[in-house]
Each structure stands twice: as C-alpha cells, then as structure tokens.
Amino acid sequence: MFDPLRFLDLAKNISKSGSVNPTEEATLRTAISRAYYAAHLHIRELLRRYYPSELTNTALKKEKISEHRKVRILLIRRGLHHIADKHLALFQFRVKADYRLHETVNKDDTAKSIQLAEDIIRQSNKYLK
Amino acid sequence: MHEKILFSYPLIEETLISPYKISSPPYSVEPPTPSHHDIFLHEKIQEIEFQEPLPELSITDDAEKILNEKPKIKRLIMKIYAKITTLLHNKGIIFFAKLIPLKYSTDEETEILTIKIEVVDDIPYQEILKLWDELSQTAHENLPPEISDRISVILDKAKRTA
Numbered sequence: 001m002f003d004p005l006r007f008l009d010l011a012k013n014i015s016k017s018g019s020v021n022p023t024e025e026a027t028l029r030t031a032i033s034r035a036y037y038a039a040h041l042h043i044r045e046l047l048r049r050y051y052p053s054e055l056t057n058t059a060l061k062k063e064k065i066s067e068h069r070k071v072r073i074l075l076i077r078r079g080l081h082h083i084a085d086k087h088l089a090l091f092q093f094r095v096k097a098d099y100r101l102h103e104t105v106n107k108d109d110t111a112k113s114i115q116l117a118e119d120i121i122r123q124s125n126k127y128l129k
Numbered sequence: 130m131h132e133k134i135l136f137s138y139p140l141i142e143e144t145l146i147s148p149y150k151i152s153s154p155p156y157s158v159e160p161p162t163p164s165h166h167d168i169f170l171h172e173k174i175q176e177i178e179f180q181e182p183l184p185e186l187s188i189t190d191d192a193e194k195i196l197n198e199k200p201k202i203k204r205l206i207m208k209i210y211a212k213i214t215t216l217l218h219n220k221g222i223i224f225f226a227k228l229i230p231l232k233y234s235t236d237e238e239t240e241i242l243t244i245k246i247e248v249v250d251d252i253p254y255q256e257i258l259k260l261w262d263e264l265s266q267t268a269h270e271n272l273p274p275e276i277s278d279r280i281s282v283i284l285d286k287a288k289r290t291a
Binding site for chain 2: 064065066068069072073076077081082084085086088089091092111112115116119123
C-alpha cells in the first residue's frame with residue numbers, strides 16, 4: 001500500500017531543490033497540496049486501522065459531509081481538538097494553493113504548511129495509536 | 130471583504146471571568162431577539178468595571194450573519210474569545226484576532242466559526258504550533274463534540290508590512 005508520508009517527503013524535496021525551480025509558484029503550490037494530503041491521509045489511515053467502527057458509523061454515513069470534515073469530527077470525538085483545528089488550517093492552505101489563483105503563494109506559506117503537516121503527523125502518531 | 134468590530138470585550142454574564150470585576154448581579158433573563166441582545170450588551174458595558182481592555186475581535190460579514198442568527202453561538206464565541214485572550218494576555222503575547230466562517234467543502238452547509246489569531250511577536254513557527262495546542266484545548270474545553278465541530282481556533286504569524 002502506498003504510504004502517504006511519501007507525499008510529505010516530496011513536498012519537502014520540491015520546496016528545497018530538485019529538478020524543479022523551488023521558488024516557482026507552481027512548485028510551492030504543489031508542495032502545500034502534497035503536505036496536506038500527507039497529513040490528511042495519514043490520519044485517515046490511522047483512524048481506519050485503530051478505530052474502524054467509528055469511520056463506518058452510520059450517522060456519519062448518512063450526513064452529506066466530506067471525508068476531510070469526517071476526519072475532523074472523529075478527531076474531536078477523541079478529544080484531539082488541537083489536531084482537528086490544525087487539520088482545518090492546513091486544509092485552508094491547500095485550498096489556497098489549489099484553487100485561489102488571485103492570491104499569491106510564497107515560500108513562507110510552503111514552509112508553514114510543511115511544518116504544520118509534520119506536527120499533525122507527529123501528534124496523530126502519538127495520540128491515535 | 131468588509132469587516133466590522135462587533136464587540137470589543139466579552140460582555141455577557143457567561144464571560145465575566147478574571148480579570149474582570151462585576152459591579153452588579155448578572156441578568157437572569159435572556160433577551161428574546163438579537164437586536165434586544167445588542168441593547169442588552171450595550172447596557173452591560175455600563176455595569177462592568179474593566180481592569181484591562183481586551184484586543185478587539187474583527188468579524189467578517191459572513192461571520193456576523195451567523196452570529197445574529199444564532200445568539201447562543203454568539204455568546205459561546207465571546208466566552209471562548211475571553212478565555213483565549215486571557216491566556217494570551219497572561220503570556221504577554223501581542224496579537225490580532227478575526228472571526229471567520231470556514232468550510233471543508235462548498236457542498237457542505239456546516240460552517241465552522243473560526244477565531245483566527247495572528248501573533249505579532251517575532252517568535253518561531255514551532256513555538257506558534259505549541260501555543261496553538263494550548264489555545265485549542267482551552268477553547269474546546271467542556272464543549273460537546275457536535276459544538277466543537279462548529280468552532281475552531283487557528284493560529285498564524287501576523288504578516289509584516291514594509
């Protein structure tokens with residue numbers, strides 16, 4: 001199975017050096033998007049592994065909610081509000097990177113997104129196992 | 130986007146926590162409408178002796194609409210904001226604060242009212258992340274999950290202007 005943490009490696013690599021220009025805005029936007037999915041998918045897989053019944057909760061299935069928010073809800077139910085709030089913040093970075101073409105994405109946004117993703121992954125490893 | 134300063138202080142009975150002093154007993158009757166509620170808040174200003182002013186919370190139009198439709202959420206947000214600002218004040222941190230609604234998807238109806246704190250002090254982002262943990266846990270303290278899902282706290286470094 002593919003490990004979503006490889007997305008974080010990619011985000012860090014392309015934001016520093018490699019075959020692409022690390023200061024190019026397309027590169028920065030891609031790094032942010034990959035950083036988000038590294039964190040999001042990592043949490044989702046931890047929840048699937050350790051709390052499978054919560055993910056298949058019928059009440060959550062009935063509601064029209066995205067998988068992203070479902071992860072937030074399950075984090076909150078486990079008392080992990082701080083990770084839930086950081087997940088929402090990183091999602092906002094990703095929306096800006098992927099969709100908001102009139103807003104500029106810079107190196108600072110990318111650096112913060114990567115640090116935020118690392119923090120979310122570290123804390124989810126600590127509290128979700 | 131237009132923003133308004135809807136309230137500068139946590140001014141209702143539930144938010145009368147340290148460092149404030151109450152100079153009269155709290156009201157026991159909840160005002161029936163948001164407009165009456167605003168009058169209630171205005172009257173309440175006169176009855177509270179502030180030891181120190183709190184930083185203002187700027188509110189987007191979209192957030193204000195939600196607050197006006199849901200007075201209970203408005204009171205809760207003010208209570209949370211009071212707890213957060215007390216914590217930040219005790220740490221000597223200078224900040225800006227804004228209330229914005231966020232969504233995970235445009236298809237979803239649920240908007241998450243988010244208190245965005247922008248720290249002015251030049252502290253490393255790693256320290257911001259640690260502070261964030263503390264603020265989030267404080268904000269969500271004693272809230273049921275279905276309410277916590279609708280509220281969030283986001284921290285960031287304030288953008289520097291030349």
